[in-house]
Amino acid sequence: MTATTSPPTNSDPGTPATTRGALLAGLAQRQGAAVVLVLGVVVAWFSFPRFGSADNLRDLALQSSFLAVIALGMTFVIISGGIDLSVGSVYALGGVLAAYGSQWGVLGALVLPLAVCSLIGLINGVLIARTGMAPFIVTLASLLFARGLLLAITTEGSTTYQIRPDSAFLQLGRGTIFGIGVPVYVTLILFALGGVLLRRTRFGQSVFAIGGAENSALLMGLPVARTKISVYTLSGLLAGFAGAMTAAYLQSGVTVLGVGTELDAIAVVVIGGTLLTGGAGTIIGTLVGVLLRTVIQNVINQIGTLDSNYQSVVSGAFLLVVVVIQRLLARARR
Template structure:
């Protein structure tokens, strides 16, 4: 299949590991815990928790598909939340525009250093991680001050609203995800992202704007993380510089579980959605048990990461036979 003169990647069975495991886990959870897991309220809570990660992981998918990595998203999530709460004193418009503008600047700088200066993505985004976290603590007076968003602000009502039984952030995340699907699969930019990740030298020989693509994917990642930070702050009515620690690893795990190659050039956003839901369902099931600490969530999530990857490798081998 081709679109705008470029090939659109087809769905592949070797990337079905996450949906298969997700289906099995959901069925097992419903069988063991019944309504406490499969009830509407709990499923709504899972969807709300997953919506923030989906926003971040959507941007991360573009970055990884292009052959990069973004370690700064956890710190940008915290910075965005702090700036949202800080800007709320001047109204909803400032509370939203300020963090998104700052995150966009981080994305541009990351992209230029990686795409133009050819510095390794790991180094650039690690530096951005440290800078953004330090910036968040500086705005919050070294963590000693917590800015509160007024309850009557439009932003707060949006973050805490429910539409058709689901939190407003869920619908916003799904709208962004749908836009990401269109951008990735039906535009020249999306296809250029695949090409750059698959073989940068070949993409340059084809005349593709490699540096521009790298800048744009990091801007997308940073801005979507900023959106997640705005929604988290709106939902909690505060901005804390300590949130988001480890969220970059969770986002990367969701993308990889969904079948996107860390080396770039192959993957899908639909797989990322399955990866996000799988991680959040597992975390919810651990909470259902009640006797396990948060540390076991990391152990179980890591185990499922290995299991899903092994399933994908098995499916890939069968596909080649």
């Protein structure tokens, strides 16, 4: 007697269809913000004819680049278990210092804001790491200090510090390559470097370890204090650089710039999947969070009929819904 076997049916768990379904479900659970971003872009693309135009897409990328650079530094800080409330004021300070330094050429427009803003971040890190002070208090004090400093260095309380129209420094913000703004390329390069730094270096692994369990990191012999100082210095550096790029784009340093930007940066980082308690997060997730926020703002502007007083309410409520959906997806995955 010979035994016969029947071919596997489509209900078997190992079939390609089932595997694809599991992969898609896992992707949705891990990348909730990315799924919402794709859905939002698809809906906006077919609902608003101008949304999909080349000019609007270029504007979306350019608008995202400035906040993305600030959020990149914030990602490192939050993964390490900290918070940086000073980035909005440091961002504005960087713009004013870049405009002031542009009278000495491109070098002066870049070195001055990067040096001062990095110093502010360094002081934040030293106070937090060496004295044990709460990051909230230290960076709040830096927020006030940076805002006061930029007002003090402007002439007679002026709200702007103009850059000469013929300054080569303006190419950093207004230059284009293949029709796309230079800030977009700079942001992509910084995010690529940030991803390598966070995932492929000992420093990045220390950031995760400190955010996950600082006491355990100390027992493992990791350089906790040095790592904390480094992440806050990096945050100040990137915020200052974003300010310099913005000044080059606006052709001036604006003192009222950056009010509330620290909250936007924290929001997009959290939307991207980084835990506020530290120890988990991704660079690509932060980029998704920035793009999602920009798309929401763009859609609200294209609706046009919504009163400007309620635009922030709608934007904030939508971002809250995104975070809730992401948390539910992550819980379902666990």
